[in-house]
Amino acid sequence: MNSEAACRDQILLILGAWGMPADKAERVAEALVWADLRGVASHGISMLTEYDSRRQGGRINMAAVPAILRQTPVSALVDGDGGMGHPAAHLAMSLAIEKAKANGVGVVVVRNSSHFGALGHYTELAALADLIGIATTSVSGITAAPTGGAAARFGTDPFSFAAPSADGKTFLLDMATTTVARGKVRNRGNENLHCPPGWVLTPEGLPSTDPNAPFNGGFLTSLGGSLEGASYKGYGLAAMVNILSSCLAGSTLITDPMHLKQPWGQDIAHFFMTIDPTLFRESGEFEQSVEIFSNALRATPPADPAVPVQVAGDPERARMEERRTKGIPIAPGLRSKLIAIAAEAGTPWLLY
Secondary structure (H helix, E strand, O other): OEOHHHHHHHHHHHHHHOOOOHHHHHHHHHHHHHHHHOOOHHHOOOHHHHHHHHHHOOOOOOOOOOEEEEEEOOEEEEEOOOOOHHHHHHHHHHHHHHHHHHHOEEEEEEEEEOOOOOHHHHHHHHHHOOOEEEEEEOOOOOOEOOOOOOOOOEOOOOEEEEEOOOOOOOEEEEEOOEOOOHHHHHHHHHOOOOOOOOOEEOOOOOEEOOOOHHHOOOEEOEOOOOOOHHHHHHHHHHHHHHHHHHHHHOOOOOOOOOOOOOOOOOOEEEEEEEEOHHHOOOOOHHHHHHHHHHHHHHOOOOOOOOOOOOOOOHHHHHHHHHHHHHOEOOOHHHHHHHHHHHHHHOOOOOOO
């Protein structure tokens, strides 16, 4: 097992060797370790394998400096300068928090960015500031077909919502609009494991358990996983994510043939919104309501007495407490890939 500090140091060493400024690299390491601590391995240190591939392909500006292009008291537009998305996303959410604290609401969109880790990392920042946080992002991997379609038009197109609770147990929803995140499928492939049925489809649209299928012309399944209404809602949510992110920020649409083919960066777009509950309630009342509501859900009689009912954010919180004590595991297949990346970058390997 590896400590939180060791994982952060390993990430910083590699990013520094890639030419990323130290202050920007800190934002990346912070987001990746946040995910690994909570058991969200699809968005943790494993992402270095994809970042390395994109960097070598000239799709990430490692020296990027995000900039504010325009703003009002309640809004802002940020340009990510074709770099890794974490610094731009952190700047955007910080602006949204600042504006909500001053004026009740903050809305910030980002264009010309790239993958920025787990959305929940950013919406939690809002909740920790006693605000409601909402975030969406467009993505690079076009791997999901609209319900009934035979060609990919969407990615995982995630959505996150966070609300502060009086007991400190933030309600934190972070979800893909596909059955699972693309990174979970990638991590299965890293370890030569099959996917559970229902995760992926072949290029012909047939069910598969091959983790390489979505990377070789196949698809991820839409949320709901069938031709019934549930999956229509799933890709409808994916469409909403792209409208809030790409359409609002002015980035290339995921359906545009030129998506990911811009001369600079990936042109991924993000959306962040913060709301101050004191616009509507006295200070602390909203948080008390969230606690009461969440505890009522937790008190639901479980179908299986051994599996209590949980609220969004509970499983990740429990995993974080465990891993801060016992450490963060790195699976053997991923470990081999990361060792190779560190060696190529000329940095020491610090982890187990």
